[in-house]
Amino acid sequence: DSGVTQTPKHLITATGQRVTLRCSPRSGDLSVYWYQQSLDQGLQFLIQYYNGEERAKGNILERFSAQQFPDLHSELNLSSLELGDSALYFCASSVGLAGSSYNEQFFGPGTRLTVL
């Protein structure tokens, strides 16, 4: 158990809909990262928040947005869903920008999104 929790574990929805994925980081971790794992693209970085502020953006679509709340949990919002958005979405947390001595990010178990 990494200490990072993600809800829900599974989500099935239809095209055009909007969903929210939730992540609670490890206690004391200030950085939250979101990654998408799809069959053809592998694990790709989407966005990072540090202590409530957006820190870096990766391959995140404009239809997707995220935020980190004062209690440090984070939500990833996916809207106007398309079939191609079906993927595993992972959240990871680390102590700070540099993480531990190994820049370690601790990953949650993921949310599997299926868009029908």
Added chain:
Amino acid sequence: DQQVKQNSPSLSVQEGRISILNCDYTNSMFDYFLWYKKYPAEGPTFLISISSIKDKNEDGRFTVFLNKSAKHLSLHIVPSQPGDSAVYFCAAIRSGAGSYQLTFGKGTKLSVIP
């Protein structure tokens, strides 16, 4: 454009033998490299890392080698055990970018045969 490449989608090794997983990268700005291990229905877990100022790092049965001139790293597992069967992801960080986002390869599925 895949900046971190793991060209072998799968690898089968006999228990007790050495497993060698390979990874190539194209971005010379990467200065930290990590290996993550992933079991089904779980998130990736950190295994071992290496800074670009080193060429080798050992942790028990796991050793990572880095060849900067070839932009190549490898993970050696000796001896391999059935519990090592998992998907292994190579990842890289460009620490000067102000974020420690990981750039992952697509993974290699290791099967250790008893």
